[in-house]
Amino acid sequence: MGKVKGNLVVGQSGGPTVVINSSLSGVIQEAMAQSAVGEIYGMYRGIRGLLKEEFIDLRRQPAGVVEGLRHTPGAALGTVRYKLSEADYDRILDVLKKHNIRYLHYIGGNDSSDTSWQLARLAASSGYELHVVAVPKTVDNDLVHTDHCPGYPSAARFVAMATRDTGRDTEAMGPESPVKILEVMGRNTGWLTAAAALARQEEGDPPHLVYVPERPVSVEQLLQDVERCYREREYVVIAMSEGAQESAGKTLGEAFAPKEVDTFGHRMKGGVSDFVATLLSGKLGLKVRLDKPNYLQRSLMVCASAVDLEEAFRVGKEAVKQAVGGCAEGIVTLVRAPGPGYHCSLEVVSLAEVANKEKMLPVEFMNEAGNYPTAAFLDYARPLVGALAPPYVRLSRATA
Template identity: 45%
Template sequence: MKGNCLIAQSGGPTAVMNNSLYGVIEAALLSDRVEKVWGARRGIYGLLHRDYIDLTQFSAAQLRTLRSTPGAALGSWRYKLTVDDVERIISNMQANNVRYFFFIGGNGSMQAAHMIHEAARTKGYELFVMGIPKTVDNDLMYTDHAPGFGSAAKFLATCLVDIGMDISSMPKSNRVTIVETMGRNTGWLAASCALARRQIPSVPQLVYIPEIPFSVEQFLQDVHQSYTQSGSVLVVVSEGVRDSSGQFVAGESISLDAIGRPQLGGVASYLASVIEKQLDLSARYILPSIWQRSGMLFSSGVDAEEAYLAGKHAFLYTQQETTGKMVNLTRIPGHSYAVSFGTVPLADVAGKERLFPLQWYDTEAKFVKQPFLDYVSPLIQGEVWVPRDNGLPVYESIVL
């Protein structure tokens, strides 16, 4: 099938999602089945408004810079699709002879890709749809891990090492430090901070994830005990921790985002104030915030390469007339780390979440177990070379 190729990015950006974009572009430009390679500006917005940008207008050097550029170079947009929206997207694609469509995103994006795939099939329009996994939360089903997670995990673990060095440098001046990580419903990122113990055995002491009900009373006991033993405490808490009734711990200050999800953040500041009031200890909180998903200088070489290969494989699968699938990664058993790439139906991953395995968490110690550290350690290996000008990184943004 000869036609045009269209790529879109959606959801929260990551440090390496542009590697997937580059992987698709590189493979598409070599195909005699593709006439034009387009990107949809701002993700779903571009799909709805037929706002396509010709990606062949950029030089080979500009496109290669995508491999060391964080964020979403095409732009992203949070929006919940309706049935009418999907019909409009298909009509736009038909009008531009788009035959190959690639959606880089998380579980919500896979839901949108599935809707587009089903609508095209119902309409009788031959469109090859492939989802490319992307998320720092690592909550996609049926893949060993998602590109984006390894770099965010490496960034956070690096932060914890640096923070630990500061705390150990001033043992009499630091009391309780709380680091809040992303993780709406899952604790993969918070758990990854435990990697810091390999460099500084004394930190972090306590890690809290959303999969385990959070008790403020028990938390205060944990902090008091840890402080009594070491004189300072470094806590990691996921933004999405909930109490036994399922309510967010910092729920009173939470509003909703554009697609109706709670806008999280604030649990660390809340817990710091509780510590100061209840335990009479000095407490501070640190918010890596969006930096944890866009920190290119601390990104993982393994993660960047896997993101690139996921994009490249996605295109190659469409050339085998594969459609309605998401690229997934399977870890190959053995002493050295390696993965293979395959596919899974979009319907199986759309809108679903993979939680952190409870068998990898020690509920008594409030810490992770060795099997998780063995799982995550290979994902943070290697570096990404970032070009610099005047001492600062040089990035490429297609939407500007």
């Protein structure tokens, strides 16, 4: 059977990253190279743009703009958090048919994978030939069946660089302002927070404590950890996940956490560092400063990982190749080759295997105490993030 000829539509969804546009560039460039693809449409603000028939003509964008997307942060098409319902189905089918859209690519994370899966099932049950191949993206790194997600390495690089530099700032302040808490993104997983450990250049460097949602910490243990670290070096740098837990299902500092939920019903995170700062000040009498980089973690191109930029482009291209090649539905995944060198090949797995599932930080990636990443995690993450050059130095304390 020959390749179906038709038009292609691509959308971006969820939180932007510094490499989501690199994936978009990959989709556009590969679509232009495929004779089976006619028009190339961009959904303006994700699936809502499809519903409203608000499309951007991507085929007629200047070549320099398409290539320039590879190094432009944000989401060039505009993004959205919109939960599809069955009430949207008839409208979606009408739009797909009206524009003869046969190839659909949605760039996003967990919730976007669910949207792609719904679209694939809708088309199949309606007898409409539509090839839906999703493109992975999330700084949380929590998609299953992939070694890592585009967007994560760059955000992890930001966290590592921020930890390294704020660590030197805190070391300089010493007993005057001895505790620094860096609050890191991560709804339910600690992949991004764990990346703070990449900042450590030599033994004793920050961060000194790292807390992730997968390893709950009691208030008593937290106080003991901080007091011990302070006695050892007179300052403490803590990388704290916004989703850190006191016990399974109970957010650390529950009273400080926001009460809002997003469109998909996920409770908003935050407040944990405020709680811990109040706790440490009250119980240990230590002055605490907070760093909350929030959305800077996912948006600074200056912190982009070279591996991330290239892989994001590759997965975008691969999605189109797979769709035009006959893949009815799926999502592109990265498969790491074994051995000392770093290389990832690309595969496709069914959206049914990925949608609404979450990959947690493995047990072996945190130490027994649950307060610091292991060498196994560092070996996993370091090739993705790259070297944090140049190395920093310290003055000898030899007196004149």
